[in-house]
Amino acid sequence: MKVLLINPAGHESKYKKHPVINFTAIPLGLAYIAAMLEEDGHNVKALDAACFQLSPGESKKWIKKFNPDLVGIQAFTPSVNYAVEYADAVKEVVPDAKVMLGGPHPTFMPEQTLNYTKSIDFCIRGEGEYTSVHLANALEKGKSLKEIKGLSFRHNGSIYHNPDAPLIEDLDAIPFPARHLFPVQHYRFFGSRFKGASFISSRGCPFRCSFCSEAALFRHQWRARSAKNVVDEIEYIESKWKNSIIGFMDDCFALSKKRVWAICDEMKARKLDCAWGCAMRVDLVDYNMLNKMARHGCGMIYFGVESGDQHILNNVKKGTSVKQIQNAFKWCRKLGIDTIASLAFGFPGETKRSVMKTIEFVIDLKPSFVVFAAATPYPGTPFFEEALKNGWIKEIPEDWSRFTLMDPVLELTEISKEELKRILFYAYRRFHLRMQYLLDRVWFELRLGLKLYGPFQTAITVADAALPWLRWMKKYGVLAQLLPKDPLDEKEYYHRVYFAKKKKRRIHNPKN
Ligand code: B12
Numbered sequence: 146m147k148v149l150l151i152n153p154a155g156h157e158s159k160y161k162k163h164p165v166i167n168f169t170a171i172p173l174g175l176a177y178i179a180a181m182l183e184e185d186g187h188n189v190k191a192l193d194a195a196c197f198q199l200s201p202g203e204s205k206k207w208i209k210k211f212n213p214d215l216v217g218i219q220a221f222t223p224s225v226n227y228a229v230e231y232a233d234a235v236k237e238v239v240p241d242a243k244v245m246l247g248g249p250h251p252t253f254m255p256e257q258t259l260n261y262t263k264s265i266d267f268c269i270r271g272e273g274e275y276t277s278v279h280l281a282n283a284l285e286k287g288k289s290l291k292e293i294k295g296l297s298f299r300h301n302g303s304i305y306h307n308p309d310a311p312l313i314e315d316l317d318a319i320p321f322p323a324r325h326l327f328p329v330q331h332y333r334f335f336g337s338r339f340k341g342a343s344f345i346s347s348r349g350c351p352f353r354c355s356f357c358s359e360a361a362l363f364r365h366q367w368r369a370r371s372a373k374n375v376v377d378e379i380e381y382i383e384s385k386w387k388n389s390i391i392g393f394m395d396d397c398f399a400l401s402k403k404r405v406w407a408i409c410d411e412m413k414a415r416k417l418d419c420a421w422g423c424a425m426r427v428d429l430v431d432y433n434m435l436n437k438m439a440r441h442g443c444g445m446i447y448f449g450v451e452s453g454d455q456h457i458l459n460n461v462k463k464g465t466s467v468k469q470i471q472n473a474f475k476w477c478r479k480l481g482i483d484t485i486a487s488l489a490f491g492f493p494g495e496t497k498r499s500v501m502k503t504i505e506f507v508i509d510l511k512p513s514f515v516v517f518a519a520a521t522p523y524p525g526t527p528f529f530e531e532a533l534k535n536g537w538i539k540e541i542p543e544d545w546s547r548f549t550l551m552d553p554v555l556e557l558t559e560i561s562k563e564e565l566k567r568i569l570f571y572a573y574r575r576f577h578l579r580m581q582y583l584l585d586r587v588w589f590e591l592r593l594g595l596k597l598y599g600p601f602q603t604a605i606t607v608a609d610a611a612l613p614w615l616r617w618m619k620k621y622g623v624l625a626q627l628l629p630k631d632p633l634d635e636k637e638y639y640h641r642v643y644f645a646k647k648k649k650r651r652i653h654n655p656k657n
């Protein structure tokens with residue numbers, strides 16, 4: 146059977162050229178499904194429309210040429226409405242093809258997803274590897290769909306939900322993701338030129354942060370691949386796409402310290418000298434472990450800091466303390482490991498004061514990169530239920546395209562959406578428009594560039610990181626880059642916007 150897997154383009158297009166938050170990565174979920182289907186003998190192709198910013202209209206030519214029997218489309222919450230447009234595009238050019246949607250959103254909202262359009266035939270809930278293989282085979286052989294676990298589908302005008310599929314227990318038993326079907330050389334982390342290879346070495350997380358939908362998708366059960374299996378894949382990536390930075394995207398990479406040590410030892414035994422990074426909880430690190438990781442190539446750790454205010458951390462059931470956060474960052478700095486601090490504003494109990502406190506807190510942590518997000522309730526999480534119950538969102542939305550983490554969606558009493566948006570904007574500037582950050586960033590690009598690619602390529606990399614900044618300055622004016630003292634001071638804000646607009650007008654009308 147011919148199967149096409151699509152990663153739809155969505156809101157990221159706005160941020161594609163952004164010097165700080167541009168981040169593209171292989172859709173590993175699709176790559177795993179592709180690998181399973183290929184192993185089962187199907188003819189599989191992938192279209193990463195998000196990577197190339199191909200709209201549904203632009204993708205049609207591609208879809209028609211391949212003429213698939215089955216099309217799988219990935220849908221996160223903010224991309225589900227875009228995924229629907231791709232489903233319609235598929236049916237326009239290949240009316241007989243069946244369309245399945247999978248990913249976190251269809252997992253939690255299968256009914257709504259199927260009701261968007263008749264172009265969507267199936268929703269795959271949870272892990273999609275076995276369910277999509279069973280579906281492809283059943284369609285090929287004309288068999289009943291009733292036995293396929295994890296499948297929701299429409300039949301005679303009604304929607305049916307088969308029981309959930311069991312979680313995959315032995316992750317070593319499934320094939321490596323089919324990276325060869327994706328444009329791997331185009332994926333990059335944080336606007337940098339370094340080739341990033343996302344990697345999953347374990348799935349799930351036993352913790353219960355109230356906002357986290359990934360842990361809920363994997364039902365809070367942590368399952369890990371063996372050190373040998375993990376290093377086999379790293380070796381494969383390094384042999385095929387030299388000098389890629391391995392980014393472990395696991396929810397909870399370091400739950401078993403024994404396994405982390407075993408991965409490090411296995412890399413050493415095979416003389417693998419690659420740069421890698423991972424995401425960790427601040428309460429699962431200790432100095433010895435970080436030291437070992439640093440000596441075995443770990444150069445970057447992503448920490449879900451969330452907030453600098455202990456009350457907020459408690460409210461969202463993060464289970465970490467401000468002290469643990471400070472220690473983790475201090476140790477990483479000491480060991481030369483770069484850090485990414487991820488924060489979210491607008492959780493229950495958030496005030497303007499706590500947000501400002503968090504911004505200063507994160508600057509003191511001295512991370513190499515930051516991600517500031519608007520607290521967003523995703524379906525399947527306790528936070529979503531709480532938001533509905535308390536009226537922070539009025540009803541279950543039909544249009545999810547604003548659930549991007551960039552756009553505040555909650556109606557809070559203490560802080561309005563508009564204020565939160567302005568604060569987010571301020572936070573990005575407050576962090577990045579510091580001499581310390583600029584120097585650190587150049588140093589980061591030089592250090593890693595020289596290690597991985599040599600001087601010529603490094604010079605291009607540094608220029609590549611710096612040019613978008615200069616373009617920004619040129620577009621909006623230097624004055625518009627200056628920070629207001631108070632992000633919520635309306636007068637100051639509009640003054641700034643006025644200058645930015647004036648400068649823009651001057652560019653458009655050279656006579657002025
Ligand atoms: C790497 C990553 C990215 C990468 C790559 C995304 C991608 N297309 O895979 C980039 C940087 C591009 C990205 C962007 C964003 N991401 Co992201 N990302 C992740 C991360 C860390 C890993 C994803 C991964 O590889 N998982 C491992 C694989 C095996 O699991 P999986 O993707 O869930 O896939 C399985 C099932 O879901 C299912 N499945 C998935 N897709 C499909 C498709 C079909 C057809 C089928 C049948 C099944 C199926 O089967 C897969 C195999 O079992 C996850 C967190 C996590 N640990 O998963 C967040 C996560 C997926 N991202 C999230 C978010 C919110 C975003 C952004 C909005 C962030 C932003 N502000 O821009 C954007 C949205 C992009 C979009 N298109 O809408 C949320 C999604 C929440 C939700 N309910 O939708 C997650 C869960 C993080 C979180 N805890 O909040 N992200």
Ligand code: SF4
Binds near residue numbers: 351352353360
């Ligand atoms: S520790 Fe991370 S992955 Fe685990 S529940 Fe909390 S946010 Fe989710």
